[in-house]
Amino acid sequence: MDKLQLLAKSKPPTWLKILVINLIGLGIFFRFTHLGQKVYWYDEIATSLAISGHTLAEVKQEVFSNWGNNQGVIPAIALDKYQHINPDRSVADTVRYLITSDPQHPPLYYVMVRLWAQVFGDFPAGVRSLSAVISLLIFPSVYWLCLELFESPLVGWVAMAVMGVSPLQVFFAQDAREYGLWMVMILVSSAALLRAIRRESFFTWAVYALTLALGFYTHLLTAMVAIAHGIYVLIRQQFRFHKTLRNYLLSSIAACLIFLPWLMVLITKADIATNLLSWITFKIDSPFDLIGIWLSRISRIFFDFNLASDDAWVKNLPVESPLFYSIPTAIASLFLIIYIIIFLSNHLSTNTSLFIALLGGFPGLTLLLYDLIFGGIRSIYFRYQLPLYLSIQIAVVYILAFYLFLGKNWQKNLWQIMAMGLLISGLVSDVRFFQAESWWSQIGGNNLLAMSQLINQSNSILLVSNKNDYNLGVILTLSHNLKPKVGLITIQNDQLPTIPQYYNPIFFVDDLENSLAHQLQKDKTNCLKLVYPLEGFWQLDKNHKM
Template structure:
């Protein structure tokens, strides 16, 4: 009997079941604990705008209608449910203001908030609840891939303590739901291929539709599925391939109404997504290195820094001490996995997990290398890859346990326990943190709030760009007394003399350049974000002697 058959027929040892059940229990605790502790980031603030039923156009109009300074409390109604507006208004927000995000999650969170509240804790609790569905989903996929309950148990353990999984479980966005749909659709496809029944293909169709209406990158998952089916059918036009094509086309046609929305509002979609195209890492080796470092964060993450900061010479020695071993570990892991699967007995279904992670991941990297941008470095876009890696690592470790020589068994057992411990250490760090490195704006919002709270009568200058308004929406949760001044780049506005501390979150406005030249003010740079012009600058009124 070969090793894959041993692996398939083996029952999970009792110690493993007990350990994984404990880890899942701890994972559930970490997912629901301190839901309101971390900074409510800009993306999450836009989620609150969506469920409020208001639109970005209304928000901009609200700002422009005020003459002189504006109390930040005017943003409150855009962060809470309006009882006079409903689910239709939430969908209207997405259509007019954020069309690149399909409506399924936002409809769900709107209905959820009506029952459990629209506070950060209430809104985030939906993501935490959805994240629990990842456990049965990954177990089912492991059974379909390898017919191995042991791999399923280890994969559930890794996901239970994965710091990356924990972060998305506490973010008021759609990514926990998308991960569930990636796993379930992949398992449903394997089931439909193995058992050619209409009911199985119907389940696969349903998962694709739900996935497409959660995240548009589900199209990449569908293409990876299609490549697998073509290879699995040995490039022949079979009934299985026909069924896949019919189901995929039908699912895509179901998305057609939202595709019309995107095309109709293409300028809005491009405006909101252009930031990742503007950001650029000129050295391709740096891009690949950062990508590889982030791979390790699915297993171990101490929240030391954003990896981009390391390569921008903004990191201190402690950050480099973390990043260099992470890069070496990631390279070693990828080389070993490639060597392992090149030598192991062929398993047709295992090809799917490589395509599921590899196709979207490589496509994003190649796109960045050719056209510029940092899409491949956004962890939320690489979730198919990260899920695949967790499953592959679980499979390789379990496979090694069933080596013929007994002393070999202990090594993968120690590695499994070590990975579980690394995940728990990361979770404990996450439990204590107020911000996580994946929230690129979280630390900035926190420091901005601290500086403004320490100032007497601060005035914050804003504009009506979506990025700037997103930051102000987030600050509105923490700065109830600050006054705002709207400024347009094409005209200069007078500032009342009773404001001695004036702050800018961007340094490219006409008023900013005017104040730079004003000898009655001194300029202090508080923080500069990458890429510019974002940051925080403070102008202090010079006392006349």
């Protein structure tokens, strides 16, 4: 009996089950506590706007037409209604918001969270609690995939232990977006495919088609996962049109037909989606820097101590390069990837190692190569690389199980230390997450908190410009932490309204290249300061003596 068969037949020892149950318990604790503590950041604001039943066009119409005509000061709390469910609106209005304002986000998660918020509340903790519940599905999903991949319950138990304390999983469990659900769908659809190949029944292929369709309705990058599945089936069948390949094609076509209604939305609203995704076209001058960031972020799936994000540096703002402190993690990630490739090649069957490599490697490397050739930063955004991160976790889980239970004595001792270090670093990361008010991947989270505190401390006012949808999104984000006394004045077409003299200082959000800041700089009685470059947050002190 070879080692692969021995590992497949090995039963999880009692001590391992007790350890895993305890780690899952800790993971549940970190997922469900302090759900409302962290800053409710820009992307989550979009979730609340979607479930409110209002569209972005309606918000802009009311803010800039009704308020702007009055030329008056509006309390910031007036924006609050766009962050709560309108009882006169339904789930259909949430779908309407996505169609007209955010078509690149399919509706499955947003319909779920709308229905959830109606029962459990539409405040931040209530909305985020759905993600926390969904995150619990990671455990049976990864266990099922490990059974299909390795035919080993033992590996499945080790996988649940790693997933229980992974900072990657804990973060998305407290993020009011669809990415936790997407991870579940990646795992479930992959397991369903392997089971369908093994069973070759109508029911199993129907299950695969359904899970793939649900994946499409969760996130558009499921298409890359589906292509990876297709390449796997094609290579496995040695490029011959046998029964398995035919069934795969039929199931994939069925999934695409189920997704066809939203695909038509994407085609008809392509200009809106393209405009909303324009930020991914930012270019990094050096390809080595891009690869360095891409590698360094891989380490965060196992240990993440909330070091600064590199978003500011990506946008060429005057801050210290994050590679200064991420070079060691980039090197460690590179060695990890090389080791995984060598190990899988030597210790796993060709089909199993091929599946793991394609599941993560095809989406991850495709995004990276596209950025290197055509420019952009798609590949370094944490949420877009989840297939890659999940496949790396699964590979590491198998390596741990292999050496902990089948290795020689010195190998067992070495890997026991490494496994303990991996779990402890995950727990330390979770504790840091538990204590934090914002996380590095919540773009500008710390700055948003500081901005709201700065505004609340003085008799100040916010200017709201209609020139940029991003500006309005930042104001909506800030409104969650602003005191009711803070007022808003709208600006249309960069025409400054009359501002009462007793409001000082004045704050506004504006891009570095837009004309509002240039207008204010011309008046030498103004002291204009760019406080937070990443968000384009300015402070204006009037009647300042130069």
